[in-house]
Amino acid sequence: MLYGEHSTDALMHITQRPELVFERGEGSWLHDHQGKSYLDFVQGWAVNCLGHCPPEIVGALTAQAGKLINPSPAFYNAPMIELADLLCANSCFDRVFFANTGAEANEGAIKLARKWGQLHRQGAYEIVTFDHSFHGRTLATMSASGKAGWDRLFAPQVEGFPKAIYNDIGSVEALIGPNTVAVMLEPVQGEGGVIPAEVEFLRALRRLTEARGILLIVDEVQTGVGRTGKLFAYQHAGIEPDIMTLGKGIGGGVPLAALLAREAVCCFVPGDQGGTYNGNPLMTAVGVAVLRRILAPGFLDEVERLAAYLSERLRELAARHHLVGERGSGLLRALILDDERGPELVRRALQLAPQGLLLNSPRPNLLRFMPALNVSLAEIDLMIAHLDALLAR
Structure with a gap:
């Protein structure tokens, strides 16, 4: 893949990367070289605990x-x-x-x-x-x-x-x-x-x-x-x-x-x-x-509140689509599927338009969610809506 004057061929091949280059991020959102935005529920595998580029x-x-x-x-x-x-x-x-x-x-x-x-x-x-x-x-x-x-x-x-x-x-x-x-x-x-x-x-x-x-x-x-x-x-x-x-x-x-x-x-x-x-x-x-x-007063209490909300919304999704269920601790959660379509859901979520969704499937029968610890309720709802539509397909 060419990016400006440079080729991605110079990088050692250690994972299957999609043909996009992320150039900017803020909070729960990433933006690629073509201007497309992505709601990020991976956050570098639970790395960006405060989201992208927090002040x-x-x-x-x-x-x-x-x-x-x-x-x-x-x-x-x-x-x-x-x-x-x-x-x-x-x-x-x-x-x-x-x-x-x-x-x-x-x-x-x-x-x-x-x-x-x-x-x-x-x-x-x-x-x-x-x-x-x-x-x-x-x-x-x-x-x-x-x-x-x-x-x-x-x-x-x-x-x-x-x-x-x-x-x-x-x-x-x-x-x-x-x-x-x-x-x-x-x-x-x-x-x-x-x-x-x-x-x-x-x-x-x-x-x-x-x-x-x-x-x-x-x-x-x-x-x-x-x-x-x-x-x-x-x-x-x-x-x-x-x-x-x-x-x-x-x-x-x-x-x-x-x-x-x-x-x-x-x-x-x-x-x-x-x-x-x-x-x-x-x-x-x-x-x-x-x-x-x-450690700021109330921060961890808010994480627990957000975690309970994400868990509830995932359980609703599981019931609606007859999936196995959800599990996890805090804002490290999984939706357990009824088959092994996890990697395919990750691929299709990335391709959603006009905004993509970043998900992770460490096992083919489940999706893992690792949002920023300050993710908003609206962003959780948006992720659930996107995933609901993907599962309906």
């Missing part, structure tokens, strides 16, 4: 870019310190390591758990993860993931990730042995089909890991920073994990992630962990702006 992020980037961009992670900088302090003050964790992607944060969590196992569990290194889980695209995080076929894609895998059955505490207990150092899970399996962990399962998991003297790691790359209606999804169960990872929403659209841990688990020594861009002030200034907006 908080634009202002933070502009102000910080004129002061300091990257002095090196070997030195402190002001936004890094402020964001770490905000995260710890509003969670059960004591220390933060900043990274660039959720996969990098999860890789750091794996390393931290294994280092802790060397020091406290006679070299234990296995981390129990779950079928259908998704933790990233590095070799270790792909090995930790339970996505079908990934065990052969870049074989051999990194060893040490036995897979349990999600929401089945007995399957977890059966896998714990002398080499086990941790259990790692997503509070909602996003790529796996928007499947929430049951509250009692999370509580049982915390009791089990404490009784066995191993760590509990929550991967909140997709669920963290308000997505489920609380600042972090683990808070719904009233538990305190040992390690948490964040990505996506913490940066509101820029590359920022975080690894958080309780003091007793923080066993890295200089040289164990690092990264050229990690904790740079340009990105952490954005993180501060995002977190302050999410």
